[in-house]
Amino acid sequence: MKHQVTIIDIARQLNISKSTVSRALTGHPRVKEVTRRAVLDLAGELDYQRNMLAINLSSSQSRTIGIIVPEFVTSFFPIVIMGAQEVASESGYTVLICQSNETYEAEVANARVMLANRVDGVLVSLTRETKNFEHLAMFTRKAIPLVLFNRVCYDIDVPKVVVDDYEGAFKATEHLILSGKQRIAHLAGPPSLYISRKRLEGYKDALRKHGFPIIDELIISYDLNVERAKIYVTYLLDLPQPPDALFAINDPTALEALLIIKARGLSIPDEMAVVGFSNDYGSSLVEPGLTTIAQPTREIGRVATQLLLDQINTEASTWKSVTRVLKTELLIRGSSVQGLTR
């Protein structure tokens, strides 16, 4: 291991104390200009890089925020992370990203990593399995700010950033109704997820508002494993009285459904319309384009991070658990309305 240049090396070469070097480097006002220049020059010359490990230990904060997301495959979370990173780095924070792979165990393990690395705050989107929140409560107990986004829960009292899932689902369903659809199925997420329940509610209320019955066999809750989606879509299509429209919990599911329906030779949207949720990359690529509820993905990351930084910079006792609800937008494409393409 090669010796890394430290402030002591600089101090020695300049025949001054490490305190002075530290002050010069951190921009402390009480350093003579000529001294500061000498330090800065030598630091540049020696390729000095401040050791964050030491700084962090000394200051008992890491200037790092942690992000735990369930997956990385769909474009949603990477884009959220981009937004988060933008805001974080503007404030001089780095970002530690962990994936929980949709398993509770990994989420708990990731939480430990965050704790061990003494992150200054954490952003979490839950796995589909998470039903116990002890590992998250621990953050609060240790006075580490936590913000939930997208996959939130109301079992712990922290700020949350979500979109209006209820309203989005309502709009999606109503759009199908207004397009003349009569039997609208819903491929829902697991009930453990708050967003699943909200979207399901929006779906049901839209039906009710327009006097449609809620038909249980047309509502399927599944675990978001896209492989499974195939089975359920096939099941729906094989029903004695199949649906004429499908509202899916998210775009990957809707996309999968769309492909199956096409493969069956059914015409979209006439025989079967499809609406998704998220406006993932890919939704504009399929033919026909997928009608979907667009969410401000990057913005979710930005807002959540801002909320987190706000907490980091204030006394724990003043934290209040606001829920920021962002707007969604119905994006109509060919999968629900004849004659539209992209």
Place this chain on the structure above:
Amino acid sequence: MKHQVTIIDIARQLNISKSTVSRALTGHPRVKEVTRRAVLDLAGELDYQRNMLAINLSSSQSRTIGIIVPEFVTSFFPIVIMGAQEVASESGYTVLICQSNETYEAEVANARVMLANRVDGVLVSLTRETKNFEHLAMFTRKAIPLVLFNRVCYDIDVPKVVVDDYEGAFKATEHLILSGKQRIAHLAGPPSLYISRKRLEGYKDALRKHGFPIIDELIISYDLNVERAKIYVTYLLDLPQPPDALFAINDPTALEALLIIKARGLSIPDEMAVVGFSNDYGSSLVEPGLTTIAQPTREIGRVATQLLLDQINTEASTWKSVTRVLKTELLIRGSSVQGLTR
């Protein structure tokens, strides 16, 4: 700020020294079993989390590897990162991810972040702008292992992980030739990128092998900004003698081209065939499906990380800069062959 539990707290409560607590916690053999149990029990009870900040400083290593990627929008890099994370966490390493947003300045800034955080090694995929490698040479100079992947350069002597870009491009082009295409255009990347040059070479050599002329006006090099792709594709289609096939540097570009061609009402693949590179998410969604050169994306991340860990665990003097070349596979879909769908 709430006081975090330290080994000293545990030591005090148990009336033993912090050395013993440290040993018990790290699994040192020379601790009486009953003492170890007492420590472990109390640690659990107090919610003790070891402070990596302190451990890292003390051991002068962070057990963290850094990854710098140019972007996060296409599915390629997130998947590479997934692979990297798998291997890293198996070995107890965490991963610090930075995005350079395709700008040289951000890449340099990210390199500094890595240095400041004393990462044990770095994985880098260059931006399209990077022409100076001083910031990377610094890693080598400080004996921090570096592995390049995907977007590599040969100006610095470090291990690299790539796919056989030349061969992939050759296969793609030859496939178009064998499909009966006569005027095959190539939408290439910036010449600053090694992969651009290799893929261009493969394209040219395939033409030469089959006795086709290399027509300069059919070869366009662009900056990978997908917005621009539109302009170039339009230009190609408006040529007095337009091409009857297009081989694009990557899938996002090919996808964009495909949509434009469709919008023009040209039949794919008959009037215009398209082949991409990467097999991104989305390539199987478009209609017709995009013929492409699939790369083992996740594997790239895994292999690169393994190479990095190998270096981390050996003396700097023994490092050798192997280049691991992974295999690509031609995935034929409807954009190049009539009658295929997915």
Place this chain on the structure above:
DNA sequence: CCATTCTGTGGGAACGCTCCCACAGAATGG
């Protein structure tokens, strides 16, 4: 002109851990 404030600097504790050195007492062996 001497008390007071300011400026620039040095010294050293602290952050929480690891790891080397010491050492007491038990176990071992010729």
Place this chain on the structure above:
DNA sequence: CCATTCTGTGGGAGCGTTCCCACAGAATGG
């Protein structure tokens, strides 16, 4: 039975910073 090794533990330096306290000498002011 005493020298030697082993076992379990404590003490303390060191990792590279920051930051508080101290202090010398210069500047200020009544």
